[in-house]
Structure formats: C-alpha cells, structure tokens
Amino acid sequence: MALAACYECGGQVSTAAVGCPHCGAPQATQRVGTPVRTTELTSKRLKLHQLLSSLVLIVGLIWSISDYASARDPTLDVQPSATPYAVLGVALVWWIATKFRIWWHHE
Numbered sequence: 131m132a133l134a135a136c137y138e139c140g141g142q143v144s145t146a147a148v149g150c151p152h153c154g155a156p157q158a159t160q161r162v163g164t165p166v167r168t169t170e171l172t173s174k175r176l177k178l179h180q181l182l183s184s185l186v187l188i189v190g191l192i193w194s195i196s197d198y199a200s201a202r203d204p205t206l207d208v209q210p211s212a213t214p215y216a217v218l219g220v221a222l223v224w225w226i227a228t229k230f231r232i233w234w235h236h237e
C-alpha cells in the first residue's frame with residue numbers, strides 16, 4: 131500500500147483507497163490507464179481560489195483603508211474596528227497559500 135497525492139486537493143491518499151479521504155474525489159480512475167494530469171486538474175481549482183482570494187483581498191484592502199480614514203476623522207465618531215484588518219489578513223494568507231500551491235503543482 132503506497133500513498134499518492136490526490137489530483138483534486140493534493141492530499142495524501144492511499145493507492146488502495148477508492149476515494150480521497152480529504153475531498154472525496156474518486157481515485158479509481160487514477161490507477162487505471164494514464165496518470166492524471168495533476169497540473170491541469172488542479173490549476174482550474176487553484177485559479178478559482180486565486181480569483182476569490184484576490185477579490186477578498188481587494189475588498190479587505192478598501193475596507194481597511196476606509197475604516198482607517200473614518201476612524202481618524204475627528205468629525206466622525208467612529209471607533210477603529212479590527213474586522214477589516216482580520217479580513218485583509220485572512221485574504222492575504224489565503225492568497226499567498228494559493229500562490230504557493232500553484233507554484234508547488236507546477237514544479
């Protein structure tokens with residue numbers, strides 16, 4: 131019994147397993163016939179991740195800037211909130227992780 135990388139999520143899957151324990155992708159077809167074109171299959175999913183993380187990153191950035199600006203404005207009684215920065219941080223980590231996964235799959 132050996133371990134192989136899942137074509138869908140990249141997780142470790144036993145070659146004896148019918149499906150991936152991480153994402154549930156069927157693994158049966160991978161063992162029969164030609165090796166799955168990992169890069170091609172994952173890139174579509176990763177591109178979606180990249181698109182979504184970029185969008186969240188932009189939203190988080192605009193939100194953080196506007197929140198920072200309004201919190202600094204003495205005419206507005208706005209307390210600075212950590213939420214936009216948290217969103218920005220999560221989006222940044224997600225974006226970097228996606229970038230790393232793309233790089234990893236294309237090596």
Ligand SMILES: [Zn+2]
Nearest residue numbers: 136139150153
């Ligand atoms: Zn998987």
